[in-house]
Amino acid sequence: MFSSIKSTLSPFFTLFLLLLSLDLIVASHRQTTGSDNPEPECAGRWVHVRKLPSRFNLDLLTNCSDYPLYDDFCPYLANHGLGHKTHNRSRSWYRTDSFMLELIFHRRILEYPCLTSDPSTADAIFLPYYAGIDALRYLFVPDINSSAEHGLDLFRFLQSDSPHVWQRHAGHDHFLVMARAAWDFSRPLTNDPPIWGTSFLELPEFYNVTALTLESRAWPWQEHAIPYPTSFHPPNLQLLDSWIARVRRARRTILMVFAGGGGTSSTPNIRRSIRTECSNKTGISTSSSSIIIKPCEFIDCSNGVCEHDPIRYMRTMLQSSFCLQPPGDTPTRRSTFDGILAGCIPVFFEEQSAKAQFGWHLPEEQYGEFSVFILKEEVVFKGLSIIDVLTAIPKAEVRRMREKVIELIPRIMYRRHGSSLGLRAKKDAFDLAVEGTINRIKSRLTEDGLGVR
Known part of the structure; x- marks a missing residue:
């Protein structure tokens, strides 16, 4: 299992990986013996976990301090990818790195209630391959054309x-x-000169596999987007209910907040427009009262300073009615889910930021009930004021929208592995992802005439 571990690894980290491996082995024993929970109805929900050599998952973690894209992602491996707790007394909050979702999902699926050791009876088969971490060694090698080989060893x-x-x-x-x-996995096999990314999703060998990604393309074939992990991973229903109660009673003294970076160049873009509007406004009155509130708060998250520190932005989000979610390098943002977690109504500026992405978790037909859409071109090129749009929304409508956002919290969080039975009764982001995947697989098998059990 650990033949590739470098001799320079500290004894502590070697022990950490050993314990991680043993924990996974114990959890995976449930697949062999069957579920220890007789209640769930598993007809049509059986999942088999393929046993892959450790070079496809755990061995990839042994070089966690040496991959060029990160200085060191070793700290974020703790707690099966949840990261370390934000502080010693915390029971639900962790310094979670979104790119550790592969570890989080691997650990969670090993306690899925409908596992089967017989692949011939499975409705879906999970590959515990840490594809995003493995991609790093293809992205930063002298011969970048080797990126076309990503996935071939697995196949x-x-x-x-x-x-x-x-x-x-x-x-x-x-x-x-x-x-x-x-x-990041869609570099054309025939591209010359090479561009960013590996070609995993372009390999004909994997055209039929369903890939759960953090963001899908506009023409999804293999992939479907699932929520970015936030820092909130409650272990029981009491802690979830306590957080939701705090969100409901929060005083919203800020109209809108933007937590992010960018927008500093002279080129017109939505982030630049948001920064400009925030800096030019002082106090405003709400449409239904004379209360003066702060119109906009900007949290500078440049260079990833907010990524592993939820305290930097969650307090402000709890105080804000609307969270602005402008696209950046790509359309989607982890901040969308951080904001929902805080009961902060998302404001989108293009449909690819969420509406065309997370259909299993954020129902497309309900977007008007929990979010605001403002076309970015109207803001950037026609001078539409975001503040004017948001202050024009009646206070009662804002309350209804916030309640819809709060209802989404269990759907977009990843609860902690080993959580209590009461919390497991609520479907979280993992549960909905597995459910959506199984339904997608059945649909594709039927469409392609391959039949289903």
Whole structure:
């Protein structure tokens, strides 16, 4: 399992990886013995977890301080990818890195109530491959063309190890998590000169596999977007209910907040417009009262300073009625889910930021009930004031929208592994992702005439 561990690793970190491995082995024993919870009805919900060599998952963590994209992501491996607690007394808040979703999902699926050790009876087959972490070694090598090889080693293994499992449905019933935007795995195989990304999703060998990504392309074929992990991972229902109660009673003394970076260049763009509008406003009155509130708060999260420190932005989000979610390098943002967690109504500026992405978790037909949409071109090129749009929304409507946002909190969070039975009764982001995947697989098998059990 640990043949590739470097001799320079500290004894502490070697022990950490050993304990992580043992914990996964104990959890995976449930797949062999069957679920210890007899209540769930598992017909049509069976999942089999493929046993992959450790080079496809745990071994990839042994170089966690050496990948070029990060200075060191070793601290974020703790608690099966949740990261360390924000402080010693915290029970629900962690310094979570979104790119650790592959570890989080791997640990959670091993306590899924409908696991089967027989792949022939499974409705879906999960590949515990840390694709996003493995991609780093292809993105930063002298010969960047090797990026086209990302995934081929996995495919060769699936073809040689119990090949009938793969061949039964030509991979249609397999799925995996790729904790990056789909763009990072979509470099054309024939591209010359090479551009950013690996070609995993462009390989014909994986065309039939369902990939759960943090952001999907506008023409999703293989992939479907699932929520970015936030820092909130409650272990029981009491702590979830306590947080929701705090969100409900929060005093919203700020109209809108933007937590992010960018917008400093002279080129017209939505982030620059938001910064300009925030800096030019002082106090305003609400449309239904004479209370003076702060119109806009800007939290500078440049250079990733907010990513592992929820205290930097959650307090302000709790005080704000609206959270602005402008696109950046790509359309989606983790901040969308941080804001929902705080009961802060999201304001989107293009549909690819959420509406065309997270249909299993944020129902598309309900977007008008929990979010505001303002076309970015209206703001950037026509001078539309975001503050004017938001202050024009009646106070009663704002309250209704916030209540809808609060109802979404359990759907977009990833509860902690090993959580209490009461909390497990509520479907979280993981549960909805697995449910959506199984339904997608069944639909595709039916459409392609491959049949379902």
